[in-house]
Amino acid sequence: MASNPPVPEATFIPAQRETETFGYVAPRAEEGPWEEWNPTEESVAPVRGRHRVAKQRGGLARSSTVLGVGVIAAVGAGGMASANTGKPPVSISLPDLPSVGSLFEGGSADAQAPEPTAAAALSTVAAGSAEGEDGADAGEVLRSRIMAQAEQQQGQADSKATAAALAASQKQAAAAAAQAEKEAAAKAAAAKEKAEAEAAAAKEKAEAEAAKAAEAKRLAELAKQYALPTSSYTITSTFGQAGSMWSSGHHTGLDFAAPTGTLIKAVHSGTITQAGWAGSYGYRTVLTLDDGTELWFCHQSSISVTAGQKVGTGEVIGRVGATGNVTGPHLHLEVHPGGQPTGIDPMAWLRDKGLTP
Incomplete structure (x- = not known):
């Protein structure tokens, strides 16, 4: 080759x-x-086949x-x-x-x-x-995950805030209900106390009115049994009045000024225990009642009864005069409970018997 x-x-x-x-x-x-x-004959091997x-x-x-x-x-x-x-x-x-x-x-x-x-x-x-x-973009995926987590956390925070607000609202409502209940109880107690006070006052008033009515009835009954000692009079001096005209330094009875000769009547039924001259009292008649109370009728111009005589209510026992230590004609009336020497206020005693001098 x-x-x-x-x-x-x-x-x-x-x-x-x-x-x-x-x-x-x-x-x-x-x-x-x-x-x-460049291949040569020595460097290239014989090729077999194709x-x-x-x-x-x-x-x-x-x-x-x-x-x-x-x-x-x-x-x-x-x-x-x-x-x-x-x-x-x-x-x-x-x-x-x-x-x-x-x-x-x-x-x-x-x-x-x-x-x-x-x-x-x-x-x-x-x-x-x-x-x-x-x-998928990794950044977008990460961002999506972060946003999803943020939304989830925000949702949880919103849920917690809503729960807290609901709990606070419930607590406030419970407190308001308790306060309202307390105020209602206080008002009910005050109303009950007021009602009880009004009821007690009404009861007391009713009792007072009843007592007053009973007393008026009693006085009316007593008034039928008692009578004023004279008529056509004027009250000139009251019990306890101070002055130099009285030897004790104060007045010891009740004076009914009236013209001389004005009739003097028995205040109540009783027994004449004294009738005659009594010094500074002038002519005096003492009427003793069944309970032992002595009534002294002083400064009379004349006496119409004698000692030991029984008299009834309203019976004439003498006449107004100016005997004794006086400044003018009048009836001097004294009241001695139980015959004691110190007398009481004749005005109060007469009123207690249903009489108004």
């Missing part, structure tokens, strides 16, 4: 790279440059480089997107790249196999990136 003549060496020009796009500062050593390889054409190393290297650069670009783009958008990083599965030796061992069909694999890997990366972009 004739050997292929060597091809003139071409000047190698390094591939132009956009360092800014992929972040490379300088070409990496593993990416070249390589020597151009004729196959070996692929140049330079092209393979460049394909691998392009594939690696694409993968890195995809990874870098994913990282940049994650950094820019704030989305969670997308996991990318890199394909298993065949070694250079395996490419030479297989045929031309095998040599073309890595390219679909690389394409599939890039599609996977693109799909993963799209899926990351189309999926």
Whole structure:
């Protein structure tokens, strides 16, 4: 077999790279440059069976480089997107790249196999990136969770506030009810006390009126049994009145001033125990009642009864005069209960008997 003549060496020009796009500062050593390889009879093994054409190393290297650069670009783009958008990083599965030796061992069909694999890997990366972009935003999910928790906490706080307000309202209502009940009880007690006081006052008033009526009835009955000692008179001096005209320094009876000769009557039925002259009392008649009370009729001008005589109520026993120690005609009446020497107020005694002087 004739050997292929060597091809003139071409000047190698390094591939132009956009360092800014992929972040490379300088070409990496593993990416070249390589020597151009021309197969010869000694370096190429006999081909059996179907004729196959070996692929140049330079092209393979460049394909691998392009594939690696694409993968890195995809990874870098994913990282940049994650950094820019704030989305969670997308996991990318890199394909298993065949070694250079395996490419030479297989045929031309095998040599073309890595390219679909690389394409599939890039599609996977693109799909993963799209899926990351189309999926739920982590920030939105977190925000939604925070908002949901905030709403839940706000709801719980509102529920607690409502419960507290309801409890306070119930407590206030209970306090108001207790206060109202207390006030009602106080009013009821006051009303009961007032009613009892009014009832007691009414009862007392009724009793007083009844007693007054009874007393009036009694006096009316007594008035039938007693009579005033004279008529056509004027009260001139009362019991206990002070003055130099009386030897004791005060008046000891009740004076009925009337013209001389005016009739003197027995106040009540009784017995005449004395009838005659009595010094400063002038002519005096003493009427002793059944209860032992002595009635003294003094300063008479004349006496119509004698000692030991029984008289009835209203019977004439003498006449008004001016005998004894007097300044004018009048009847001087004294009352001595039980015959005691010291007398009492004749005005009160007469009123007690139903008489009004």
